[in-house]
Amino acid sequence: MERNLFQSLNVPLDDDDYENGNLSDEVELSDEDEWVPPCEESEDSESSDEGHTYTELAPANVNIVVPLDGTSNDPYEGEDATSSSNSIVLGKDKQTDSLLNHLRFDDKATRSARRARDVFAPMRELWDLFHTNLGKHYVAGQNITVDEQLVPFRGRCSFIQYMPSKPDKYGLKFFWASDAASNYPLRGFPYLGKEATSARSAERTMGIAASTVERLTQVFKGTGRNITCDNYFTDLKLAESLAKQKLTMIGTVKRNKTFLPVDFQAKKALPLGESKFLFRHETTLVSFQSKRPKNVILLSTTHQKPEICPETTKPDIGCVFQHIRSIIHCSQGDLSAQISSGQTVTRGL
Known part of the structure; x- marks a missing residue:
């Protein structure tokens, strides 16, 4: 028995x-x-x-x-x-x-009408509830990192993204702002493609990447926090806009950005240990050679002086950026992808 x-x-x-x-x-x-x-x-x-x-x-x-x-x-x-x-x-x-x-997240009877206005309608209510709870009982630290995450998915969906640089090339893309010290997700939203939303005007003016950072960091305006991001998001206009909101920014810059001067766009690597600085108002640009024979370009609104770390002979901007990245090990999007890669919630056949 x-x-x-x-x-x-x-x-x-x-x-x-x-x-x-x-x-x-x-x-x-x-x-x-x-x-x-x-x-x-x-x-x-x-x-x-x-x-x-x-x-x-x-x-x-x-x-x-x-x-x-x-x-x-x-x-x-x-x-x-x-x-x-x-x-x-x-x-x-x-x-x-x-x-x-039998698990459902919304009312199927009204789903069609809501989906006509919002393609994320079947999960919108649950997502908004989750998103609201993220900031209820957690106070963000000084450094915040912004990145993207690709959730693997190959089902029927109008906003599936293809990202060849990711291990799983197809899926749903999410943008996240997380605490650099703990990797705690602070704010996030799914990328729904070319949808007609209130954010579209900002996307047309600043671009998707810059408007995404603005949207994720709007609750931190006036707090003096630092925003760290990679070269997909970093932009001069974005840095100046965040500076007006009393937010600093550090990020890597792609060499083909139009706001860079010609000598910063050169493919020839600088001699090891040599750095080149450029200043504009509250923004500082620096180009230097890292371990690889390739120039690294950083933008910062935190540093206003051409300071060099004596231990590494790197610019102080590079030392700060490397320190923040070493604290978080990887961004929230990459960390979430690593954790979820060994788990699945897909229904077996």
Whole structure:
């Protein structure tokens, strides 16, 4: 007999007996106990006979375990337990499948109308609730990093993205702003493609990358925090815009950016240990050679002086950027991808 059936019948079990297999197939009653058949009704659940008190074992309290092969361990029913009125404890796999088959995140009746305005409508309410809870009980640190994440997906979806640089080249793209010290996600949203939203005007003016950073960091305006990002997001206009909002920025810059002077766009690497600085208002640009024979270009609104780290002979901007990246190890998007790569929530066939 199953162990949990003994527990349901309130029969005391000894762990040693259970481990050694010393369990009988039936519930044994002592001479002082009385079995009340389930088909017979007693006037009282408790009756007294010669000073002894008996408690009726009500069959309604029995939890029936239904194995995956469909057989039953119900002592009151036959092999087919489908007609039993008692509560049934399903197998783990069947219970999970049942929950997945009936799990819904929104009202299907109104989904079509909402999807006409928002392609993310089936998950919008749940996502907004999750997004709101992210910032309720966490205070962001001084350094915030912005990056993108590709969630692998090949199903039917109008906003699937193709990113050849990612291990899984197809999926849903999310933008994240996270705490650099703890990798805690602070704000994020999915990229839905060329949708008609209120953010489209900003995208046309600044570009998708710059408007994304503005959108993710708008709640931190005036706090003096630093925003660190890679060369996909870094832009001169963005840095100047964030500076007006009392936010500093450090990021790598692509060599083909139009705001760079000609000598910064040159492919020829600088001599090792040599750095080239350029200043504009509150913005500093620096080009130097890292370990590889290739120039690294950094933009910063935190540094206004051509300072060099004596230990590494790198610009101080490079040391700060490398320090922040070493703290977070990788961005929130990359970290999430690493953690989720060994897990899956896809439904088996």
